[in-house]
Amino acid sequence: MPFKRFVETGRVVYVVEGPYKGKICCIVDCIDQKTVLVDGPESGVPRSKMRISQIHLTKFKVNFPYNGSTRTVRQAWIKSDLSNLWIKSRWAEKAANREKRASLGDFERFKLKRARRIRNKIRTNVYQALFNKTYCPKKKVVKKPKEEVKAE
Known part of the structure; x- marks a missing residue:
């Protein structure tokens, strides 16, 4: 089975390290081999650079033009209904369960x-x-209980 999750514009990623841990955002541009420009307008992740080691690639992809603005990313995000798709995914359920278990x-x-x-x-x-x-x-x-024998 070929690999289908590539580092590309529009790929939705899950942040696993840093201040935005546990949130999802989109790759807007590849800066170099180890860093990408990400933006998550609906999830609360501001447009910033992240190391590839800080993120995990998901199966979701949002279509917007290369190097799109935050407004463009937000429109594409809403159009593809990404927030609901993510909530329904197995990955999000597992993350929520992990968080719930840690808070016990x-x-x-x-x-x-x-x-x-x-x-x-x-x-x-x-x-x-x-x-x-x-x-x-x-x-x-x-x-x-043992019955007592009566002496007669």
């Missing part, structure tokens, strides 16, 4: 760990019951 407190992490443990026990029991017919989960044995 101590008690929330504990509850999550406990819920996962319970889920995994249930899953293991069902799996073993299906594939190992001899497997029986341990049952708690309730001991009956």
